[in-house]
Amino acid sequence: MNNASGSKIDQLIDHAERIGVIGSPSSTSKLSLDILGSAVNKKLIGELALFRYMQDGKRHYALGQITEITLRNIWHEDPTMRSLIRQRGTVDAISERQDTHQGEMTVSAVFAQEAHGHEPSIMGTVPPTGTPIYIIDNKILEELLKPYKRQLFFLGTVYGSTPLLPLWFKHFDSGADGAGEAYHLGIFGKTGSGKSVLAKMILLAYAKHRNMGLFVFDPQGEFSSGLKNQDSPETMENILSPTILHSLDKAFHLYDITKIQLDRWELFIGLLRDFGFFQELGIRYSNNQETAADIAETFLRKYTLEAVATDGQIFMDLLDHIRENANRIYSEKTTIERVQSTVFKIKGSLIRNSSTLNLQTHPAKEKWDKTVQFFKSKEGTRTPSSIVRSVLSSDKHAEKPIIILDLSQRPPDIKQSDWEDKIKPLLLDRFIDELVWSAERAYQEKKGLNTLVVLDEAHRLAPQGKSSNDRMERIKSGLIDAVRTTRKYGLGWMFLSQTLSSLDTEIVQQLRIFFFGFGLSMGTEYQKLRELVGDKESLGLYQRFKDPQSSFDATSREYTFMTIGPVSPLSFSGTPLFLRAFNKVEDFIEANNISIQRRLI
Numbered sequence: 001m002n003n004a005s006g007s008k009i010d011q012l013i014d015h016a017e018r019i020g021v022i023g024s025p026s027s028t029s030k031l032s033l034d035i036l037g038s039a040v041n042k043k044l045i046g047e048l049a050l051f052r053y054m055q056d057g058k059r060h061y062a063l064g065q066i067t068e069i070t071l072r073n074i075w076h077e078d079p080t081m082r083s084l085i086r087q088r089g090t091v092d093a094i095s096e097r098q099d100t101h102q103g104e105m106t107v108s109a110v111f112a113q114e115a116h117g118h119e120p121s122i123m124g125t126v127p128p129t130g131t132p133i134y135i136i137d138n139k140i141l142e143e144l145l146k147p148y149k150r151q152l153f154f155l156g157t158v159y160g161s162t163p164l165l166p167l168w169f170k171h172f173d174s175g176a177d178g179a180g181e182a183y184h185l186g187i188f189g190k191t192g193s194g195k196s197v198l199a200k201m202i203l204l205a206y207a208k209h210r211n212m213g214l215f216v217f218d219p220q221g222e223f224s225s226g227l228k229n230q231d232s233p234e235t236m237e238n239i240l241s242p243t244i245l246h247s248l249d250k251a252f253h254l255y256d257i258t259k260i261q262l263d264r265w266e267l268f269i270g271l272l273r274d275f276g277f278f279q280e281l282g283i284r285y286s287n288n289q290e291t292a293a294d295i296a297e298t299f300l301r302k303y304t305l306e307a308v309a310t311d312g313q314i315f316m317d318l319l320d321h322i323r324e325n326a327n328r329i330y331s332e333k334t335t336i337e338r339v340q341s342t343v344f345k346i347k348g349s350l351i352r353n354s355s356t357l358n359l360q361t362h363p364a365k366e367k368w369d370k371t372v373q374f375f376k377s378k379e380g381t382r383t384p385s386s387i388v389r390s391v392l393s394s395d396k397h398a399e400k401p402i403i404i405l406d407l408s409q410r411p412p413d414i415k416q417s418d419w420e421d422k423i424k425p426l427l428l429d430r431f432i433d434e435l436v437w438s439a440e441r442a443y444q445e446k447k448g449l450n451t452l453v454v455l456d457e458a459h460r461l462a463p464q465g466k467s468s469n470d471r472m473e474r475i476k477s478g479l480i481d482a483v484r485t486t487r488k489y490g491l492g493w494m495f496l497s498q499t500l501s502s503l504d505t506e507i508v509q510q511l512r513i514f515f516f517g518f519g520l521s522m523g524t525e526y527q528k529l530r531e532l533v534g535d536k537e538s539l540g541l542y543q544r545f546k547d548p549q550s551s552f553d554a555t556s557r558e559y560t561f562m563t564i565g566p567v568s569p570l571s572f573s574g575t576p577l578f579l580r581a582f583n584k585v586e587d588f589i590e591a592n593n594i595s596i597q598r599r600l601i
Helices: 003-014 079-088 138-144 146-151 195-207 242-247 265-275 286-300 305-310 312-324 333-355 363-375 384-391 416-444 470-489 505-510 523-533 536-542 585-591
Strands: 018-022 030-035 048-055 058-072 100-114 117-120 132-135 152-158 164-168 185-188 213-218 252-255 402-406 451-455 491-497 513-516 559-564 577-581
Touching (some): 003 048, 003 138, 030 058, 117 146, 146 152, 146 164, 152 195, 185 195, 195 213, 195 451, 195 491, 195 559, 195 577, 213 384, 213 416, 252 384, 265 286, 265 305, 265 363, 265 416, 286 312, 305 363, 312 333, 333 363, 384 402, 384 416, 470 491, 470 505, 513 523, 523 559
Parallel strands (some): 185 491, 185 513, 213 402, 213 451, 252 402, 451 491
Antiparallel strands (some): 018 030, 018 132, 030 100, 048 058, 152 164, 152 577, 513 559, 559 577
16 A cells, blocks of 8 residues: 555544553453543443554554443542442542543454555554554545455444444455355354344355355245345345345245255155155054065166156056065065055055046055155256256356255145155255265366355254254264365355254364354353353453344344454454344445346346
């Protein structure tokens, strides 16, 4: 930066509000502040402050948030004065007049003034006492971060203050706007803490990168709702909307169960077993059902999945095959005959009903039909492999879309319990397996994927401890393996969870960027949070977060977050930053210069 621009930032600082000076004791990590009398009545907690100092012959600018304010009056601490104060209440000569206010400031970023601009530096010395402390405003931040302006994105303001908190969400490839590697992210907080809205804003931040793919597992329909409305969003809950994505020139595709055609034999046989098809054939125990499933799969693999899903004669032939091979399922004559008799009666009933045009059917056929509907090719459907390929293109210059997998809507003929316990886990397992396999293949071909996968309700998919559901345990194992290995493939994961302690520890340990919303300040949640953050003053500030639901109305709610990790040019030292997220659509749009234009899809 030239001298003119160097003097410009100094001019801006000279006109900024001075709230205190550096006091004693101070260190390179934490500074004691002596608050000026003109600022003692101001709200200072959370404010982003700045001071200038010289280091190695260069002008340096250090920034940080004020995490604590304390009041001291040494005369009030004297035992004799305390006795007097107890009788009188105040002592005119010392009460208030002898008060001193001290602050704690944690330095999160330091910039050195170089000839060509401001470069990140470290605080290698402690400035002298009396060094002025200034409150930062947007103009100072804009001037200081001017070289990075194009990379900045804003999710809200500095907690407890008005300046926008500059963040950056770089894509996972190399280049000027790239991080050079994938990151795993985590967003944690109670229901109603603003996790989903924050995640949607982060998705829009990454959507600026046309060469970055985004894949969202949406078990509750939280991310899909806004994409079903072509109007401009009116609330932050619908900020992930077609109008804003079009303004960012980002394509999106929304898939629910009606648009997905399953494509694996193990899924077909697994659903038959889960729905109780083999039990309807008189095969009662799980071990025997496993054997029957193997026999059925060997027989059905002579055909294509599409043929099995549409040709009714194959079902009848399968019944004959199981009856003929009952001796491979059971060894005792009575149980063999029971299975053969049951299958014979089922087939006879179906033939009889067919000949009399009776619309009644057998439970075994109902469960078969319930299974095959997921494997039929229909107009507008795509297989999991095809869907994943559309977002995992390894072409660095390809325009990649956002894929939303909406798992909130079940088919009308499927019970809610079957949907939650059988179908939804099966779909998750299939897509996660395809994502990891595609990532491994791309890595072998020395191609990066530059894609982020988002998992809502992550604590349900990868809980701490062993799951009683075999498929859910497989999903958890797949996710743990993914966070260990896919980062080097250019495939990152973002986990949203209501709790921190109930998410598998291995996954938490692999996360690089954290956002902590309200609700983690008690019990095991706080212990886990303390292990990750460590800084006592920052944890104290986090514990002051207000419950958003305690506000008088929706417009006055504050959604606050503590974040750690390489997510801001103001946090490269690794210290936490505190954010108050936007709660108005117009504020988000204005801060990020998003121009909404209505376009036909």
